[in-house]
Amino acid sequence: xxxxxxxxxxxxxxxxxxxxxxxxxxxxxxxxxxxxxxxxxxxxxxxxxxxxxxxxxxxxxxxxxxxxxxxxxxxxxxxxxxxxxxxxxxxxxxxxxxxxxxxxxxxxxxxxxxxxxxxxxxxxxxxxxxxxxxxxxxxxxxxxxxxxxxxxxxxxxxxxxxxxxxxxxxxxxxxxxxxxxxxxxxxxxxxxxxxxxxxxxxxxxxxxxxxxxxxxxxxxxxxxxxxxxxxxxxxxxxxxxxxxxxxxxxxxxxxxxxxxxxxxxxxxxxxxxxxxxxxxxxxxxxxxxxxxxxxx
Amino acid sequence: xxxxxxxxxxxxxxxxxxxxxxxxxxxxxxxxxxxxxxxxxxxxxxxxxxxxxxxxxxxxxxxxxxxxxxxxxxxxxxxxxxxxxxxxxxxxxxxxxxxxxxxxxxxxxxxxxxxxxxxxxxxxxxxxxxxxxxxxxxxxxxxxxxxxxxxxxxxxxxxxxxxxxxxxxxxxxxxxxxxxxxxxxxxxxxxxxxxxxxxxxxxxxxxxxxxxxxxxxxxxxxxxxxxxxxxxxxxxxxxxxxxxxxxxxxxxxxxxxxxxxxxxxxxxxxxxxxxxxxxxxxxxxxxxxxxxxxxxxxxxxxxxxxxx
Numbered sequence: 001x002x003x004x005x006x007x008x009x010x011x012x013x014x015x016x017x018x019x020x021x022x023x024x025x026x027x028x029x030x031x032x033x034x035x036x037x038x039x040x041x042x043x044x045x046x047x048x049x050x051x052x053x054x055x056x057x058x059x060x061x062x063x064x065x066x067x068x069x070x071x072x073x074x075x076x077x078x079x080x081x082x083x084x085x086x087x088x089x090x091x092x093x094x095x096x097x098x099x100x101x102x103x104x105x106x107x108x109x110x111x112x113x114x115x116x117x118x119x120x121x122x123x124x125x126x127x128x129x130x131x132x133x134x135x136x137x138x139x140x141x142x143x144x145x146x147x148x149x150x151x152x153x154x155x156x157x158x159x160x161x162x163x164x165x166x167x168x169x170x171x172x173x174x175x176x177x178x179x180x181x182x183x184x185x186x187x188x189x190x191x192x193x194x195x196x197x198x199x200x201x202x203x204x205x206x207x208x209x210x211x212x213x214x215x216x217x218x219x220x221x222x223x224x225x226x227x228x229x230x231x232x233x234x235x236x237x238x239x240x241x242x243x244x245x246x247x248x249x250x251x252x253x254x255x256x257x258x259x260x261x262x263x264x265x266x267x268x269x270x271x272x273x274x275x276x277x278x279x280x281x282x283x284x285x286x287x288x289x290x291x292x293x294x295x296x
Numbered sequence: 297x298x299x300x301x302x303x304x305x306x307x308x309x310x311x312x313x314x315x316x317x318x319x320x321x322x323x324x325x326x327x328x329x330x331x332x333x334x335x336x337x338x339x340x341x342x343x344x345x346x347x348x349x350x351x352x353x354x355x356x357x358x359x360x361x362x363x364x365x366x367x368x369x370x371x372x373x374x375x376x377x378x379x380x381x382x383x384x385x386x387x388x389x390x391x392x393x394x395x396x397x398x399x400x401x402x403x404x405x406x407x408x409x410x411x412x413x414x415x416x417x418x419x420x421x422x423x424x425x426x427x428x429x430x431x432x433x434x435x436x437x438x439x440x441x442x443x444x445x446x447x448x449x450x451x452x453x454x455x456x457x458x459x460x461x462x463x464x465x466x467x468x469x470x471x472x473x474x475x476x477x478x479x480x481x482x483x484x485x486x487x488x489x490x491x492x493x494x495x496x497x498x499x500x501x502x503x504x505x506x507x508x509x510x511x512x513x514x515x516x517x518x519x520x521x522x523x524x525x526x527x528x529x530x531x532x533x534x535x536x537x538x539x540x541x542x543x544x545x546x547x548x549x550x551x552x553x554x555x556x557x558x559x560x561x562x563x564x565x566x567x568x569x570x571x572x573x574x575x576x577x578x579x580x581x582x583x584x585x586x587x588x589x590x591x592x593x594x595x596x597x598x599x600x601x602x603x604x
Binding site: 014021096 | 341344345346347348361365366369370372374376378379380381384385389393394396397398399441464519520
């Protein structure tokens, strides 16, 4: 019973109640499913030529399209959902009151973080029945579907934690939101650009005979951090020739799956961002910091 | 119950608190008075564990606020000068949320919340959304929120600011009830009369320093040392004003129609001497009154010049 009480988070429960109470929520879910459903059915309709033969291999394309559409939506929506969670409390002047209650900074940050992602998760998981269309025609394994949904969760948690950190650091929700979007899109583009710059640099050095041996996997590594390419790797697509070649060599043990690299990296980012947010939100810092401050 | 010891708080170059020290006994209603920016809210934020002092210590119920914030939070109910509410919650849900934040079991919350709503006269608004409440009602709901975990100490930063006279009276009545319940209450205001009626002890703070501290009557008595005299003359007002200006214990000589109003820093005997000197000078004094200094004047007198 005491263990359960430790995990009880009133901030999370309250946020869930507030978010699901509005009339807007069911409308958004309906609209979202309608749009995705229309896209999926239109795709099937066009592929079958209005009732004729349908090639099951094309379900893979439909699956990829649906998955990438949802990923794009996560990247567009999550920064906006999370960048106001702490700054919004501050602007609403409810943060100081919350900080004087028994709710710890950890519970407060985790509650706000999870609550802000709850609606997004709800939207994403509500689309599972749409994937039934894909299974109707075959061509995609259940393991791939599980991987895609796990990928969504990891991405949401990671991007959400960045939004929460910026919301803690920046007092104004507007600025925090803009910065969150800038950071997410900068990250999305930046990792790929960096990967290609490194690839070109290595290629140049190899042509000049400054580097010998197999082509380094650094570009693949940076591509693995990119949400788009990491998701593509689930479908055995994406610019990961180096890693695939490595998997077939004597260094196979070092050839991590791009999906695994992505998940690992986002897990670390999530932990760091949340830990920093928890530290920063504490009005009275832990003793060791104050001691250090007085000794200066 | 509360002890503040040489508390300093610096924001960059600005020093908001300059070694503030004071003690508040259990069950006391303490009024923290001072002009805007004097350091009241800073002191209260430190006591509420929301701000770290630059130096010095503050204790609530024996716990130092920076080293034992969790214990202190259990003891206090804090209401900031400006606070927000969650608009999509009803008054009952609002209190329930904070009750949950204090780890109060559901069954207990169900018992406490109606009692609290009754205490702050909001029973009829139990199912009303918080954003539909008036400012005075929100303020009372905020007070109920402070009491949800039955704290020993209430820290109320400018609770009456922005309230209309009726709401102020209602708030005052509730605070009286809380005082009778034995709570230690710290209330701040920049309006002294607002506090005088409900406080046992008053501390006047200006520019981060405590410049007056004591029971309301003591501060009153102290200020009576400098009294205001009103003298009505039938004639020769100009001569009277000149005569008064020459008296060593008289200051701030002004004229209000047939009345000369002067500040006087002597005792009763010296006051008699002043009246006699006016009579001996042949000035036609019709009335000679000691004006009752109101609290507003006392406050202005105490804080005079320190901030300017």
